[in-house]
Amino acid sequence: MALDAGSAEVGRVLREVARLGPYFEIGIGDGGPACGPFPGEPARLGALTADYAERLGTGERRVAASLLFQGLAARLWSPVVAAAARGIVPELAGLRWCWAPGEAIALRVGAPSGWRVDEAAEAAALIWPMVMDGLLKPLRDAMSTFVGLADGLVWGNAASALVGGLNVGPPDTARRAVVLELLAREPLTGAGEFGPGGYVRRSCCLYYRVPGGGMCGDCSLLKRDQSSRDVR
Secondary structure: OOEEEOHHHHHHHHHHHHOOOHHHOOEEOOOOOOEEEOOOOHHHHHHHHHHHHHHHOOOOHHHHHHHHHHHHHHHHHHHHHHHHHOOEEEOOOOOEEEOOOOOOOEEEEOOOOEEEOOOHHHHHHHHHHHHHHHHHHHHHHHHOOOOOOOHHHHHHHHHHHHHHHHHOOOOOHHHHHHHHHHHOOOOOOOOEEEEOOEEEEOOOOOHHHOOOOOOOOOOOOOOHHHOOOOOO
16 A cells, blocks of 8 residues: 655655656746646646757648647656656646746746555556546647647657656666556547567657658558667
């Protein structure tokens, strides 16, 4: 049974996993006026999508929204899964995101809290409603007010973002166990499958439509002998 973890313990683990890279960073504190609830007002999310499209060099809002969703999904899954592998699931209720035009996105929580866990299944049971139901589905709903994205694409992006976190840092069997538990749940379970060359998704994130873009390592159209991405 999951037990409450203290603020100091959760904060320590969040700082530890942040060392894996920027997609694993969740700051502590409200962050000031540039920050708001996640995902917040659709208008602010629409402005972020437009800014992201400009940075990508694409005039297709659907492409920018798809890649933004995938990036934000990675920012949510990665630190939580990595923390869970260390025995702590951080609480993301009240998560805030900070952004201004032309700047990178930062995620923050107030006073950190969470739960101690011993097993991957126990961790996944806490992570799923918090991340999928509490954050990713509201993000999808907010985006749907200004851009059309098919469910297969959206949840394929979420699954790809979840698996992709395993490619950062050293091989970690505990992280992989949590990822596999999460992938076994709908709608992620049908989004792709593991093969000899790693994870292969069934939908396309549309990255190939970005000027200078190409196929991602888990793309279903990529020949497996050309794939450079391995799930560790």
